[in-house]
Amino acid sequence: MTDPAAALAEIQSRMARAAAVAGRKAEEVTLVAVSKTHPAEAIAQLIAAGQRVFGENRVQEAVVKWPALRDRYPGVSLHLIGQLQSNKADEAVELFDCIHSLDRPSLVTALARAMDKSGRQVPCFVQVNIGAEAQKGGCAIAYLPALLAEARGADLPVTGLMCVPPEGIEPAPFFALLDKLTADHGLPGRSMGMSGDFETAVMLGSTHVRVGSALFGSRLAT
Ligand SMILES: *Cc1c(COP(=O)(O)O)cnc(C)c1O
Numbered sequence: 001m002t003d004p005a006a007a008l009a010e011i012q013s014r015m016a017r018a019a020a021v022a023g024r025k026a027e028e029v030t031l032v033a034v035s036k037t038h039p040a041e042a043i044a045q046l047i048a049a050g051q052r053v054f055g056e057n058r059v060q061e062a063v064v065k066w067p068a069l070r071d072r073y074p075g076v077s078l079h080l081i082g083q084l085q086s087n088k089a090d091e092a093v094e095l096f097d098c099i100h101s102l103d104r105p106s107l108v109t110a111l112a113r114a115m116d117k118s119g120r121q122v123p124c125f126v127q128v129n130i131g132a133e134a135q136k137g138g139c140a141i142a143y144l145p146a147l148l149a150e151a152r153g154a155d156l157p158v159t160g161l162m163c164v165p166p167e168g169i170e171p172a173p174f175f176a177l178l179d180k181l182t183a184d185h186g187l188p189g190r191s192m193g194m195s196g197d198f199e200t201a202v203m204l205g206s207t208h209v210r211v212g213s214a215l216f217g218s219r220l221a222t
Contacts, residue, residue, distance in 0.1 A: 004042070005049035007215050008033075011198075015209065018202035029202050032079050032191075034212030037220040040065055046215065047073050055100075055210050057082025059091050066095060081162075081191075081210050083137045086110035093118050100125040100162045100191050100210070103139045105150050112154035123159040125191045125208075126151065128181065130174045131166035138163065141181070148185055160189020160207065171197045172204060179205040 016026040032055040035043045043054065043065070052075060056062040059080070066078055077097040084092055084101050089110035092099060102111065102124040115121055126147060129138030139147045144161075151158045161182045165174035175192050182190050182205075193201025195214035202209065213219060 004045040004215070008046060008049045008051055011211055011214055014199055015202055018199035022203040022205075024202070029206060030208045032081065032208055032210045033215050034081060034194075034210050035065075035216060036061065036082075036212065038216045039220075040069055042216055043069060044072075047076060051215075053077050053079065055079040055081040055212075059084065059088045059095070062095055063091060079208075079210075089114040090117065093120055093122050096122060098123050098125070098159075100208075101127045101137065102151065102156070102158070103127045103129075103137055103147075105147065108147070108150045108154050108156060112156055115156070121157050123157045123189075124151070125160050125162035125189060126158060127162045127164075128178060130163035130178055131169075133166055136164065136166075144181065144185075158187065160187045160191060161185075162191035162208075164194070165192075165197075172200050175201050175204040175206070 011031065015029055015031060019026045019029060030053055032053050033046055033051050034055040036057045054076060079098040079100060080092055080096040081100045084107060086106050093114040099122055127138040128144060129136050129140055161178055163174060163178045165171040178192055179190055189207050190205050191208040193206045193209035195211050198209040198211055
């Protein structure tokens with residue numbers, strides 16, 4: 001069993017050290033604690049230790065776990081980090097404070113409609129398929145300008161770009177590329193870095209690291 005408060009303190013200090021190396025301020029980087037598969041009690045322990053931003057990858061799971069947590073802990077915010085089906089856009093806009101997985105025109109349409117309907121403006125990251133992997137979600141780099149234009153045309157609040165680099169290969173070049181694409185498009189946010197590589201991501205400009213197993217321990221079977 002990991003002690004949640006100790007795990008959180010360790011991740012925070014490693015983030016701060018990586019930021020300092022790059023001449024950045026620790027406050028420039030938000031730690032998104034990825035709680036997928038972990039029960040509400042584990043999340044509550046991390047909230048008690050001071051963590052305020054959480055991430056889930058599935059709308060169905062979040063809908064079950066989070067409404068009660070939200071009532072109990074009003075200061076907590078919740079980010080969607082996983083693929084979103086267009087028919088779940090309404091639920092996602094209602095439940096989440098930020099969406100990291102905008103990756104196609106049909107989702108632009110669905111999210112714009114959902115935000116209009118609810119009156120809630122939920123900041124979105126456009127997910128980029130940074131390693132051009134066939135099996136991965138995310139918009140192709142070549143299509144990014146068109147997708148960003150569609151999102152702006154639909155008045156979606158796009159805050160930055162997100163990526164999950166390919167596994168088994170040094171992630172730094174992919175983080176550097178996402179950082180460059182983000183700057184080229186004049187966006188402030190970079191959602192990159194996970195348990196195994198968040199320090200590298202912080203050194204290369206990440207504003208949101210998404211850390212799960214290093215905080216909660218191994219993912220539980222679902
Ligand atoms: C699960 C997940 C994470 C966290 O992964 P860890 O390796 O457990 O830190 C980050 N981003 C996305 C998109 C995920 O699905």
